[in-house]
Amino acid sequence: MPLKLYRRKGIYYCRGTVGPTGKRRRYNVSLHTTDKDTAARQVAEIESGHWKGHFDGPEAILTFARAAQIYRAAGKSTTFLEPIEKYFGGTLVKDISEGTVQLMAKDLYPNVGNASLNRLVIVPTIAVINHAARSKLCSRLTVERYEEDAKVKEPATLEWVTKFRAAAKPHLGAMVLFMWFTGARPGEAVAVQWGDVDLDKRTVLIRETKLSKERVAHLPAALVVALANLKHVDGRGVFVYGRLSSLKDSWKTACKKAGIKRLTPHCCRHGFATGLLRRGVDVVTVAWLGGWKDAAQVLKTYGHAIKNPKLTDLLTGPELPIYAETDAQSAHSQEGRPETKVTATA
Incomplete structure (x- = not known):
């Protein structure tokens, strides 16, 4: 049955089937218009699009806007996507090239660095x-990415975190400790809700903004105490900040009051990775714990953290501790970790 128009409460809808035998698609959807001529044009576009896609292939009708709809429907992260959708609009995906994407980047963000682009x-x-x-x-x-400057990322230390917490408001202080102990990105920390936290099991669900995945992180005892003592605010997340920009002034004030260097919130994540690497946790486990895409990314970003020529002195020391992991879960906590000691001999 071809698509037919009908009206309900003043809004036009269409229903019926369209497409060749064996590839028919059934429609019963709103056209979001009260104008009959506009609705009729939309129906004609739907029908012609299906036939064009049948004869010329899906690339002939796939727009970036439609590709973005499919991406969203799959539950993928839509962070940063809106301005790109507006820029390309109804542009066919087949007409988007490496050059047009790079041109768009410069048009949308003319004053930002390569890493941000x-x-x-x-x-x-x-x-x-x-x-x-x-x-x-x-x-x-x-699309070839813009070359990024290799900058050494300064990590937050436990000493820095402790001083910051002493000078910060309770929610902000707890958030810093949370990022340092779980490796959460600042945006991921802001998004944590109380329903994601299980203090009894000492776990938290973190929604990974970059990878469109979720991971369950362990809560060390000090972090459990900090979270348990936070005041719940109706309609707000665990750390009450609705977005990262809203904590900018409070962050600056806490650093100044504590008399410490003004590191960025992301430096807590750097401290998480650096701290684990310095304590001998293998890079694959660090990547898994912190939600990095792979171990290579951790090595590229944080390999500098263990570049210390004096480490060779350890070879002449009396004993070297080596942690023997029995499974991936044990990497969440030092509790119950078996320790094997190897004696260094000349």
């Missing part, structure tokens, strides 16, 4: 297109 534009754009490609709706797209 990669994060804000390049990564989300190719994620949407290549997700559609996996469903055979278009070809894969490769």
Whole structure:
């Protein structure tokens, strides 16, 4: 049955089936208009699009907006996606090239660095297109990322975190401790709700903004105490800040009051990785615990943290502790960790 218009409470809808035999699709949807001519044009576009896709292939009708809809429907992260959707609009995915993506990056964010351009534009754009490609709706797209300056990331230490907490408001102080102990990104910490926290089991669900995944992190005893003593605020997350920008002034004030260097919130995540690496936790486990995509990323970013030529002195020491992990879960906690000691001999 071809698509037919009908009206309900003043709004036009269409229903019926469209497409060739064996590939028919049934519709019964709102056209979101009260104008009959506009509704009729939408129906014509739907029908012609299906036939064009049948004869010329899905690439002939797949727009970036449609690819973004498919991406969202799959539960993928939509962070940074909205301005990209507005920029490309109804542009066919097949007409989007490496050059047009790089041009868009400069148009949308003319005053930011290369690392930000990669994060804000390049990564989300190719994620949407290549997700559609996996469903055979278009070809894969490769876009060379802008070269980023290799900067040594200064990690927050436990001493820095302790001084910050002493000078900060309770929720902000607990948030800093949370990021340092779990490796949560600042945006992930802000998003934590009380329903994600289980103080009895000492776990928290962290929704990973970069990977569109979730991970369950362990809560060390000191963090459990800090969270248990926080006041619940109706309609707010655990740390009460609605967005990262709202804690900017409080962060600056706490650093100044504590007399410590003004590190960024992300430095707590750096401290998490650096601290575990310095304590001998293998890089694969560190990547798993902190929600990094892979161990190579951790090595590239934090390998400098253990570059100390004096470490060779350890070879002449009396004993070297080596932690023998029995499974991945034991990496969450030092409690019950078996310890094997190897005696260094000349």
